[in-house]
Amino acid sequence: MTNFVFRRLLLAIPTLWFIASAIFLLSKLMPGAFGSTYLAEQEAGYYSKSDVAARDRNYRQFLQTTGQDQPLFYFSVTSAALPDTLHRVFPERDRDFLKKLSWQYGNPDAAARFFRSLKEMEADLSETERLQVKENLYTMYSHQEPGELQQALAGIAAQLPANSPYQSEVLANGSTLVVSSPGYTYLFPSVQWHGSENQYHRWLAGLLKGSLGTSLRDGRPVATVLGDAIGNTWWLLLASILLATLLAMELAILMVRRSGRVWRSTLLPSLFLLDSVPLFVLAMLLLVLLANPAFLQLFPVYGMGYYNAYDQSWLQQTSQWLQFMALPLICLVLANLPYLTNQFYQAMAAVAGQDYIRTARAKGLPEHLVIRRHMLRNALLPVITLLSDFLPALVAGAVIIETIFAIPGVGRLLIDAVLARDYPVIVGIVVIVAVFRLLSHLLSDLLYALADPRIRSHAS
Structure with missing residues (x-):
């Protein structure tokens, strides 16, 4: 059994590396970067040129500190029409503009020279001049066709004084x-080698040292951010899966009895009706019925994480925690109870007609012993597989539940990180979920071995 567990752990390491690497690379390929939306506010016209330049300079320094100005991977395969330093252009609006210019005209060097001269001219414009050429600049950034580009350049030349230091350079x-x-430069590939100075190497080196990176929002380590949020989610998921499993098992036992016809005719339609209610609708119904002053206010609606628990005993802290977690726990249990009950019932009904069950009943064993000692144990094998795959569904449900009930957990942290484009936190959450998923599969293998001695002997 020890060798079996050791082999499983060795196989889990490359699987975890592949999942984490895929999520990291996919997150970097998503459009937008942290802070780019704030930098884009310079177009609103509420700041002076010095403020725009200072904010631009601080943003670039931030990108250098976090390594976001480096290429993504060890190598890149792009089109020959694109500049080889495109990854260093920020914000994303400017990068997209330079990329479209390069694709349109197939000359990356000429596109880069025109782009640099245009940005230098924009930085030198006064507020009055910026308003005069605003429409032409918008046309230039929106349309890169030769006709529109030449028309916008002609409009800029007509509206700006002839002695403008960068105007002639932009026009030329x-x-x-x-x-x-x-012409067709974009048809030819370009392979570039970046070496170890890339974002993936920096992230992987930190991961091997036990670091998940640093949050882009508050500068704290991702492990610390996750540690502050994972406690509520962990206990919520653990309690919900235990309660849902025990309730589903007992309901399935009631329905599989010889005298369970009444229970089947009552429970199966009720569970089907409960299963048809979406999770967020169920959460809203519980809030309206059990946390509404106009109906029954038995539980608090929100406020978890905002109270001071330093002067409270552990019993008071637990009692207050249960008040806030009661409705989310009930909601998750009710949402997953129909499916689990049906799976338990189908697995037990499948073995109810086996020979060893008839033999146990012929020996005169009480029905509860026949069900719990013989029928339940052999019906656990397909259910164990079900429970091992249950964690992702619970995590997805926790995201909705924690958002609706304002619980400071991993689900709500994931929503906030996605909205803020805090990619290190997103990748850290996915890595943690992948680790628990692999551990759940390992636990299911161990439960298989405990439930069936034949699997135990084969594994050893």
Whole structure:
């Protein structure tokens, strides 16, 4: 059995590495970066040029500190029409503009020169000049076709004074870009080697040292952020799965009895009706019925995490915790009870007609011993597989529940991290869920071995 567990753990390590790497790379391929929306506020016109320049400089320093200005992987395969330093262009609006220029004209060097001269001219404009050329700049950023680009450049030349230091350079680079288009450069691939100075190598080196990175929102380690939130989610999931499993088992035993016809005719339609109610609707109904001053206010609606528990005993803390967690716990149990009960009942009904069950009954054993000692144990094997795959569904439910009931847990943290584009926290949450998923599969294998001695002897 020890060798079996050791082999499973060795197989889990590359699986965990693959899942974590895939999530990290996919998160970096998503559009947008942390802080880019705030930097884009410079277009609103409420700040002076010095404020825009200072904010731009601070943002670039932030990207260098967090390593987001580095290439994503050890190598990259792109089109020959794109500049090799495209990953260093921020914010995303400017990067997309340069990318579209390069794709349109197939000349990355000319596109990069025109882009740099345009940004230098924009930085040198006064507020009055910026308002004068605002429409032409918008046309230039929105349409990169030669006709629209030349028309926007002509409009800028007509509205700005002739002695503008960067105007002639922008016009010259724009004309060069239009006439020097080589055509089908985008059809040719370009392979670039970046070495170990990339975001993935930096993240993987920290992960091997036990670090999940640093949150982009508050600068705290991701492990600390997860540690503050994982307690409520862990106890909520553990208590809900234990209660739902025990209730489903007892209801299935009631229905599988010889005298369980009445229970089947009553419970099965009720469970079917309960299963048809969406989780968020069920949560809203519980809030309206059990946490509403106009009906019954038996439980608090929100406020968990905002009270001071330093001067309370552990009994008072537990009592207060249960008040806030009662409705979320009831909601998760009711949402998962129909499916679990049906699976328990189908598994036990499948073995109810086996020969060893008839033999046990012929020996005169009481029905509760026949069910619990013989029928239940052999029906546990398919249910164990079900419970091992139950964790992702519970985590998805916890995201909805923690958002509705304002519980400071991993689910609510995931929503906040997605909205803020805090990718290190997102990847850390996915890694934690993957670890628990692999551990649940390992636990199911151990439960298989305990439930069936034949599996135990084969594993050893």
